[in-house]
Amino acid sequence: MSSNTTIIPSSLSVKDLPWQIVWDKDKCTLCGKCTAICPVHAIELGVFRKRMVDVSLGIGAPPGNVFKTFYGIRQKTAPAYHCIGCAMCAMVCPSDAIMPCRTDEADKLRFHINQGGEPERRGGRRNSPGGVLDRIKFIRISMLTDPALDAGRHEFEMRTLLGRILPPEENIRFVREHGWIPPVREIYPLIIGGMSFGALSPTMWEGLQMGVAYLNEELGMPVRISTGEGGCPPRLLRSRFLQYVILQIASGYFGWDEIIHAIPEMKVDPCAVEIKYGQGAKPGDGGLLMWHKVNRLIAAIRGVPPGVSLPSPPTHQTKYSIEESVAKMIQSMYMAWGFRVPVYPKISATSTALAVLNNLTRNPYAAGLAIDGEDGGTGAAYNVSMDHMGHPIASCLRDCYQNLVSVGQQNEIPLFAGGGIGKSGNLAANAAALIMLGASGIQVGKYIMQAAAGCVGSESGRCNICNIGLCPKGITSQDPRLYRRLDPEDVAQRIVDTFVSFDTELRKIVAPLGRSTSLPIGMSDALGVDDAAVAERLKIKYVV
Amino acid sequence: MCRLFAITSDTPVSPMKALYALDVMREGHDGSGVGLFLRDLAGPFEEMKDAPILSGIFTEDGIKRLDSYMIDIGFLTKYRITFKISKNPPPGVPKRDIYLIRAYEYPEEWEGLSQTEKQDRLLGLRLTLQDLGREKKDMIVFSFWPDTIMIKEIGDPMTVGKYLELDNERLKARVIMAQGRQNTNYAIDLYACHPFFIQGFSTMTNGENTAFVPIKEYLMSRGVNGYTGFYSDSEVFVHILHYMTNRLGLDVESYKHIITPLQDDALEEHPNGMFLKHLKKSCRKLIIDGPNCVIGVLPDNTMFMVQDRKKLRPGVVGGRAGTFAFSSEICGLDAFMPYRDKTKDFQPMHLDTVVVKPDRKEVNICHQTQRLSHLH
Numbered sequence: 001m002s003s004n005t006t007i008i009p010s011s012l013s014v015k016d017l018p019w020q021i022v023w024d025k026d027k028c029t030l031c032g033k034c035t036a037i038c039p040v041h042a043i044e045l046g047v048f049r050k051r052m053v054d055v056s057l058g059i060g061a062p063p064g065n066v067f068k069t070f071y072g073i074r075q076k077t078a079p080a081y082h083c084i085g086c087a088m089c090a091m092v093c094p095s096d097a098i099m100p101c102r103t104d105e106a107d108k109l110r111f112h113i114n115q116g117g118e119p120e121r122r123g124g125r126r127n128s129p130g131g132v133l134d135r136i137k138f139i140r141i142s143m144l145t146d147p148a149l150d151a152g153r154h155e156f157e158m159r160t161l162l163g164r165i166l167p168p169e170e171n172i173r174f175v176r177e178h179g180w181i182p183p184v185r186e187i188y189p190l191i192i193g194g195m196s197f198g199a200l201s202p203t204m205w206e207g208l209q210m211g212v213a214y215l216n217e218e219l220g221m222p223v224r225i226s227t228g229e230g231g232c233p234p235r236l237l238r239s240r241f242l243q244y245v246i247l248q249i250a251s252g253y254f255g256w257d258e259i260i261h262a263i264p265e266m267k268v269d270p271c272a273v274e275i276k277y278g279q280g281a282k283p284g285d286g287g288l289l290m291w292h293k294v295n296r297l298i299a300a301i302r303g304v305p306p307g308v309s310l311p312s313p314p315t316h317q318t319k320y321s322i323e324e325s326v327a328k329m330i331q332s333m334y335m336a337w338g339f340r341v342p343v344y345p346k347i348s349a350t351s352t353a354l355a356v357l358n359n360l361t362r363n364p365y366a367a368g369l370a371i372d373g374e375d376g377g378t379g380a381a382y383n384v385s386m387d388h389m390g391h392p393i394a395s396c397l398r399d400c401y402q403n404l405v406s407v408g409q410q411n412e413i414p415l416f417a418g419g420g421i422g423k424s425g426n427l428a429a430n431a432a433a434l435i436m437l438g439a440s441g442i443q444v445g446k447y448i449m450q451a452a453a454g455c456v457g458s459e460s461g462r463c464n465i466c467n468i469g470l471c472p473k474g475i476t477s478q479d480p481r482l483y484r485r486l487d488p489e490d491v492a493q494r495i496v497d498t499f500v501s502f503d504t505e506l507r508k509i510v511a512p513l514g515r516s517t518s519l520p521i522g523m524s525d526a527l528g529v530d531d532a533a534v535a536e537r538l539k540i541k542y543v544v
Numbered sequence: 545m546c547r548l549f550a551i552t553s554d555t556p557v558s559p560m561k562a563l564y565a566l567d568v569m570r571e572g573h574d575g576s577g578v579g580l581f582l583r584d585l586a587g588p589f590e591e592m593k594d595a596p597i598l599s600g601i602f603t604e605d606g607i608k609r610l611d612s613y614m615i616d617i618g619f620l621t622k623y624r625i626t627f628k629i630s631k632n633p634p635p636g637v638p639k640r641d642i643y644l645i646r647a648y649e650y651p652e653e654w655e656g657l658s659q660t661e662k663q664d665r666l667l668g669l670r671l672t673l674q675d676l677g678r679e680k681k682d683m684i685v686f687s688f689w690p691d692t693i694m695i696k697e698i699g700d701p702m703t704v705g706k707y708l709e710l711d712n713e714r715l716k717a718r719v720i721m722a723q724g725r726q727n728t729n730y731a732i733d734l735y736a737c738h739p740f741f742i743q744g745f746s747t748m749t750n751g752e753n754t755a756f757v758p759i760k761e762y763l764m765s766r767g768v769n770g771y772t773g774f775y776s777d778s779e780v781f782v783h784i785l786h787y788m789t790n791r792l793g794l795d796v797e798s799y800k801h802i803i804t805p806l807q808d809d810a811l812e813e814h815p816n817g818m819f820l821k822h823l824k825k826s827c828r829k830l831i832i833d834g835p836n837c838v839i840g841v842l843p844d845n846t847m848f849m850v851q852d853r854k855k856l857r858p859g860v861v862g863g864r865a866g867t868f869a870f871s872s873e874i875c876g877l878d879a880f881m882p883y884r885d886k887t888k889d890f891q892p893m894h895l896d897t898v899v900v901k902p903d904r905k906e907v908n909i910c911h912q913t914q915r916l917s918h919l920h
Contacts, residue, residue, distance in 0.1 A: 140754075142752075142754065142834070145752045146751060146752035146754060146834045146835050146856075147835060147856060149854075154854065155807070155853070155854070157807055159808075161825055161828065165825055165826055165828070166826055167826065168791070168792055168823070168826040168827050169791055169792060171822050171823075171825075171826040172792055172793070172794075172822070172823070172826075175818070175819055175822050181822065184825055186808065186825075405761045405762075405765055406765070407765070408762075408765030408766060408767065410758075410761065410762060410765070410829065411762065411826070411828050411829040513754060514752070514754030514833060514834045514835075515754055515755065515833045515834075516833060516853075516854075517755075517804055517831055517832065517833045517852075517853045518755065518828060518831040518833065520755065520758070520833075521758060522757065522758040522761065523754075523755065523757055523758055524757060525756070525757040
């Protein structure tokens, strides 16, 4: 029997969507700003019909009905146009007449978001609130046996080292014999992690760079920023600001033709070179810049044709073993800058991280290891990679640090941890916890986008359209109509605010622990958690 | 809080003098324990400077085990001091069977050994005896080293000193370090009591080292026999000193550059800035934190005092040529040397290392921003 309606399997009602638009007819002035700003065209002008009871005042006249039409906002229900909850409509509405609200039950959209056999891809985050880092407390408080320090007045040295550090015996011998000592950078322990030019809009990138330059040159905070895999604008490569930049090379080698050609013209060396082998948000998968975002500028910097998707391979294709993949590549990158620039790999957190680390301990050139946990963000990835692949950062980092302790190299190969640091807003507490678990520094991306540019992404499935270039705040868009919403000067100001407040909070954590002379890397006796299994796993105290 | 008192003197001094100075400073410590380190010994030990001396506390069974063990490996007793202790110790002092100070003759087969080899073996032997003692709780060994005596006990320092009759001609020494307080941050354990000792180096500390755990982990991974124990967070000070001297070949004036290095702007202007930057980076795991006044002795009897980066603990050095004292407080110094020239007293600040060399002619002050004198 054939259906007498147009319902198809993917016909959804508003109730089936994850976000529902609540609109107030009485407040709405029909200005149209909400429909204009909606990045996914989830709402449109709707014509509605209403019935009014018409009661005549005359005696004996029967009541009747009057049918009228009125105009308002209608939410689309086709999967391609589902509301993403970004709430830009609420932001622009002059009358507070509209707002997206989360559905009260599991949505049905998730079963239909693979139209044409294409699994859902998104940008953003894993959307999994909370985590172990938020539960770790700092329990070793100095009071009487040693006085608490004054976070506001005492001298603090909140710096870390990026680079291969020789054992003291060797270092002294090499100084005496004028041997080659690996380059080591003294930097701020909070690093802006790799977000590429391409994944981010030009205004966002400019704002980040300006903020970092201000922090370095005006405030004396040696903050560093990684380029991500997307090359580096030619003028930045040839400016003094390059010294604040960590150049990332990944499996697509995007932008490296430009970088290599700029080397003879560089005024200063970059801070470091990061070789990306993996990313926490989508481990085992390569970077992805979808065609929406590959405009002429991006294409020129990356050395590719415009308008095509740019999926980086999951691994560096020219290599076949860890010795080659890591050792040769590290050495080649060292050679490119005359052995003056530290080179380190970045991997996604994995149960096999120790194998990589052990290999690095035997490689005298490896300048560190960055590990990106499952809560890391991305500009574009398949849902299944983001939601189900990967390893939490805390135990992976801890295992790696304790492995270094057991081989006596805990001061030689700095570990940098990333992936969901500050995802609940507790940036300083999360960072300090990881430092005390053994990290030399912290890489942070999503927090910066939220704090410095107003990214509306949350840990509850909001927005997450970084992949298609429609970022309503202009952070991850390459469309001038969108990215002009973001003023680079404002982004720079917020970067400075974020780092200065982070610095105060970090001092407020370490000062009561009695630490100020050096960053408390591996000070695990200061940590406690209210879960015995977690405490045992991380080898910290169980406190209730 | 601990109180510290140390003497270096051409004329041998009784350790009771140091305990008396501690007693004067008793408002600053809780009298819960005492630790003594004696070096450059006078009296009977003067004639046997090379003979290793075992210091410790033993039960009756423990001493028998010690004797049979030492005889087995060829060590013969050369001389010993016996403490005649009353059956009932004073209040607060635990009852012990034997406080041992015994000089040994080396076994014959040690004769051809190099000095380094001998020293390593002595260290190994002390650790073995400590392990044996821990098994049956019948031996506590503080040191096993030539020309060195250590005594540690729970209880008020003066009370313990009188009980053990330390005012004894045979126990006089030219270098003395005394500390008044058991370690109360962790479980009471004599191994947690200052001063700490390894291969001729000894330090005692007033204060708490908040960077203890990462430093301990680093020292333990150096592959050096003897960087063990760590019953106290202050034990790392002596190991850092030992590591710096024996493994890195640096002088005591570099000690502060390792435990509390200068900040970068000061290093930029330092005459040895390049070297010190490398030292700071490569020894980053040995940077201490927290309030600390450290007094220490090197194998050549050089005595020194350093303060933490913020100078959060008291410390003063005074005296005259031939005799100098290092004290937590001036009242302790006054009690020991009332007639010194007090205008010459020196209280080291956050950049200073005070050094009195074995000739005891003067107080040398190394300022951390000055050029290092003996950079190898």
